[in-house]
Amino acid sequence: MMKDENEEIFLQWAGAIGISDSPISNSSCLGHSLSVANFPEAGGRGLAATRVLRKGELILRVPKAALMTSDCLISKDYNFSAALRRCTFLSSTQILSIALLNEVNKGKSSWWYTYLKQLPQSYDLLASFGQFEIEALQIDDAIWTAEKAVQKSKMEWKEANLLMSELKLKPQLITFKAWLWASATISSRTMHVPWDTAGCLCPVGDFFNYAPPDEDPCHLENSAEELFDTNTDRLTDAGYDEAVASYCFYAKRNYRKGDQVLLSYGTYTNLELLEHYGFLLQENPNDKAFIPLEPEMHSLCSWPKESLYISQNGKPSFALLSTLRLWATPVSKRKSVSHIACTGHQISTENEVVVMKWLAKKCHVLLSNCSTSIEEDELLLRIIDRIQDYDPLTTEYGVLAPALNGELCAFFERNSVKRRQSIYRWKLAVQWRYGHKRILFDCISHCNKILSDNPS
Template sequence: MKPNRGRTGRRRKKKEISAVNKSLEGQYIQLRKWLKERGFQDNQLRPAHFSDTGRGLMTTRLLQPGELIISLPESCLLTTGIVLLSYLGKYIKGWRPPISPLLALCTFLITERYAGDQSPWKPYLDVLPTAYDCPVYWEPELVNYLPEPIKERAKEQQRAVRELYSSALPFFSSLQSLFSESTENVLHYDAVRWAWCTVNTRTVYMKHAQRDCFSAEQDVYALAPYLDLLNHSPGVQVEAAFSQERRCYEIRTKVQYKKYDQVFICYGHHDNQRLLLEYGFIAAGNPHQSVYVTRDVILQNVSSADKQLQKKWSLLKENGFLE
């Protein structure tokens, strides 16, 4: 399985986009069977490999604006509620100070992956990337090639994941009884980095009630198997939300798709810096693209003899262009 590439729509000129249906591959057969057992019914989307984006979902029929693309039952979603009902629940509820909802999900992903065939989430885990393209995976030499504003953000991301891991070590130690004594360390940094990227790049927004067993950090995560195969394109419009009435996470398209087209969603009006940091890709022709300019770059390209410099500088600051 390739790393997390192909999460965005990229247009290639003078080259026809081809798609190869992947729905008959073993891992996708098992995933769809697993989802069906949990109440998911879908006959219009199929996993496919596209020449311009890599893995994605294509439609098997014409889709009109306003139509439901996908409706994923709550029983298919992986949330902190599922984690608390699992073997990890008693450890989380008894731990002080409380851990974050993010750490709870990361820990569950790692321990379920370790469980292998014994995990009820195996069909989903098998289709997840084994590595990601987010800056947290980059070597320092590569990070140093980035322009200054995004370089600092990339380093912040790397520090944040290392701090998450370091702060979780006492909690991880409390889980040692879950693993065989002969087992090497399961909850190591690389595993946490993988789990963090899985949550960060693949969750949909779903607000949950605050629980005393978690820290004050907002619990807005839900991993959505199959739905998360949908790639991002900045030009599409969708409506996405959890339906309290139907107890499903639903996405409706606002644009038309022809039969066998790749179906896209939009992660938000993000510029390429945000996309690279959060998801590990950039979008060609991104209408939301921005250029980040540092104070030093501005000073290098203006004359110190400019009598209006101070006034211009104040205007930039007042309008938030120096942040």
């Protein structure tokens, strides 16, 4: 069956179970406010505005009965609930992943068959990265995060094996590959519900692609305000509304007809987006670069580790700057100036010069420790695009940039089969390291500017 045909059947099914983008009851699911469209540069399949949408307007309602939750899957499946009682050690996310595979196992007899059929067949979350793509991240912190994601996924899969074999799932649904698919579906598509920490799968609502939150939640002045939940890492401009027993989605800004309607799933760095959703943004205002600090720096201040970073624009965070200022102060004077540092003020010109020199040098060393430069990564990204387009001349690029030779050869050796997906993951890794290096580079420029304004 054609992809569009599947989509058509899915939208009819969604309309019949009450999913609607219209305030008046309507048998069709979409068409009043939204339509499914393809946005190749911003998430692929997504939702477009079919008319002018005003900020704060309710644009989609998905009734509770249409939400796929562990509760609803378990309560309708006696075997599953009986087997689950014997496996009390599984997390809510593992349970929802197994419940999802259990539905897939039912094939056409599953009530969710039409929904399951249109889910993506694979994902590119960090947990699905192979050794080659992990190494392509180049930066220790990111490599560690990716390795941890793979290990965690493997461990959760092993723990889930007992229940999956009790359920007698088909052999291909018990594999690690199937587990990666199920857990990535849960990680990248679930939405927060108050009664289950695993969240829910929300047909049609999970077609919204992501835009980072661009406003401070405290300053929101529209009807979606009360749905803004800074404590959850799920969709924040949508939420479950008990009063109407539905998941409700609101326009987070004004849209023109044809615009892609986006939602903010939360505030994420690019590494976090890769880890939880399998994509990253070329321009992510929430991206950050964490750099290794001297052990002493951590004990100097009470700032949490996560607050010590370089922002996407190359400027050190408030906490990092005040920590560095205090650290650059002679030990005997630290106590008397700590209140100045903690309130974000410059301690002295000499102190600022030491801080900026240290920071610029650190970024410079980190950049020179990488096996490729920013320019080489830029070239590699162009080469990868050509490889994606099956340009036969691409191997010759190694001559243009000898530093890329090893990486290009390693890719071709390992990836004769299943190239498309491997190329895409490799590209994500290179895009990530390129963005990270740009932050370090911009930080050096920022420090140099301050140094030239404060000649020592």
